[in-house]
Amino acid sequence: MHHPIEILSGVYYVGVNDRRTALFENLWPIPRGVSYNAYLLRDDQNVLVDTAEAGRSGFFLENLRAALGGEPLDYVVIDHVEPDHSGSLREVLSAWPEAVVVGNKKTRDLIGRFYGFDGAFHEVGDGDTLCTGKKTLSFVLTPMVHWPESMMAYETSAGVLFSSDAFGSFGTLDGALCDDETDPGGYEGEMRRYYANIVGKYSPMVQKALGRLAGVPVSAVCPSHGLIWRKDPGRVVSLYDRWSRQEADPGVVIAFGSMYGHTESLADDLARLLVEEGVSRVRVFDASRTHPSYILSEIWRTRGLLLGSCAYNAGMLPTVEQLTAKLEQSGLADRLLGFFGNYSWSGGGVRTLEAFGERTGWEVVAPPIEARSATVLSDRDRLAGLAGAMARRLRTDR
Numbered sequence: 522m523h524h525p526i527e528i529l530s531g532v533y534y535v536g537v538n539d540r541r542t543a544l545f546e547n548l549w550p551i552p553r554g555v556s557y558n559a560y561l562l563r564d565d566q567n568v569l570v571d572t573a574e575a576g577r578s579g580f581f582l583e584n585l586r587a588a589l590g591g592e593p594l595d596y597v598v599i600d601h602v603e604p605d606h607s608g609s610l611r612e613v614l615s616a617w618p619e620a621v622v623v624g625n626k627k628t629r630d631l632i633g634r635f636y637g638f639d640g641a642f643h644e645v646g647d648g649d650t651l652c653t654g655k656k657t658l659s660f661v662l663t664p665m666v667h668w669p670e671s672m673m674a675y676e677t678s679a680g681v682l683f684s685s686d687a688f689g690s691f692g693t694l695d696g697a698l699c700d701d702e703t704d705p706g707g708y709e710g711e712m713r714r715y716y717a718n719i720v721g722k723y724s725p726m727v728q729k730a731l732g733r734l735a736g737v738p739v740s741a742v743c744p745s746h747g748l749i750w751r752k753d754p755g756r757v758v759s760l761y762d763r764w765s766r767q768e769a770d771p772g773v774v775i776a777f778g779s780m781y782g783h784t785e786s787l788a789d790d791l792a793r794l795l796v797e798e799g800v801s802r803v804r805v806f807d808a809s810r811t812h813p814s815y816i817l818s819e820i821w822r823t824r825g826l827l828l829g830s831c832a833y834n835a836g837m838l839p840t841v842e843q844l845t846a847k848l849e850q851s852g853l854a855d856r857l858l859g860f861f862g863n864y865s866w867s868g869g870g871v872r873t874l875e876a877f878g879e880r881t882g883w884e885v886v887a888p889p890i891e892a893r894s895a896t897v898l899s900d901r902d903r904l905a906g907l908a909g910a911m912a913r914r915l916r917t918d919r
């Protein structure tokens with residue numbers, strides 16, 4: 522970039538793309554990359570909102586320098602200390618040592634521990650304001666969206682919300698920075714995967730934050746990852762509202778682990794039987810092939826869930842085990858469940874799936890199906906029973 526990009530009156534985008542990191546948080550695959558968004562508000566006093574991950578600090582500083590156009594930097598607002606956003610703080614303060622860092626009490630504590638920061642700090646609490654001339658930032662503390670110190674900054678004169686992780690997405694900004702410059706629908710899948718895996722656990726806090734924003738006029742949403750919403754900010758707010766309410770669509774996700782294809786065959790049969798029962802949205806995932814972050818994203822929006830596994834060392838296949846562990850940690854609300862699998866001698870796949878179901882307390886729609894070795898076809902009637910029970914339960918759910 523390196524040339525000033527004014528996305529809103531007096532608001533410049535100074536963020537950077539990252540196409541080099543394979544795993545976000547060293548956990549989540551990001552084949553479409555990610556952006557670390559940061560913003561410069563130019564006014565009588567200039568304010569930087571957030572920085573960028575340390576590995577991209579060179580490009581980020583060049584963007585910031587270009588947007589400042591030789592003017593001083595007066596404030597650096599740290600909405601969130603997670604290093605994907607605060608990772609260039611040291612470099613910023615080294616280049617603009619006069620800048621005062623703005624954050625809340627917890628921010629100060631965390632940047633002290635992460636960066637040894639003990640410089641000029643302006644502490645703000647919930648509802649406090651910072652006037653920079655024509656613009657005024659009002660701070661909204663939003664703990665656990667996504668860390669305890671997380672907050673948002675709302676520019677009151679134009680109604681611009683700097684929302685930090687909330688309303689963010691995986692995926693780089695490929696030339697188009699804003700929702701009116703591209704088809705925002707192209708980001709929805711990565712937005713939901715980001716939500717389900719990074720923010721979803723804190724859905725009650727997201728609801729609380731949305732409640733705080735109710736009635737506040739928002740003309741634009743500037744998150745710290747992904748598209749900027751200046752044409753239709755209501756669209757991203759309503760998506761987050763739906764996901765954080767955990768409203769699921771009728772449909773079924775089937776996720777399985779299969780060593781030699783026999784449990785997979787059961788999954789395919791179940792998928793067909795569900796469609797014959799009138800379930801129009803069925804998605805089948807091989808847990809050994811698809812990263813759990815993608816499967817969780819699909820489960821997040823889907824009411825029915827059929828989990829299958831062959832037996833493996835008296836338990837389920839480790840890739841299914843990884844998925845169920847993720848489900849248990851995700852904060853996901855109840856799903857309609859069913860289990861299936863396959864074994865040849867002592868079993869364990871279905872048994873441990875049932876134990877997972879008991880731990881979650883989610884509703885199990887029918888007894889599990891467990892086939893033996895390659896005798897999968899003889900269990901078709903029982904499979905039809907499971908598919909039928911799921912389809913009926915989805916119908917009564919409406």
Ligand code: FEO
Nearest residue numbers: 603605667686745
């Ligand atoms: Fe994008 Fe919680 O950091």
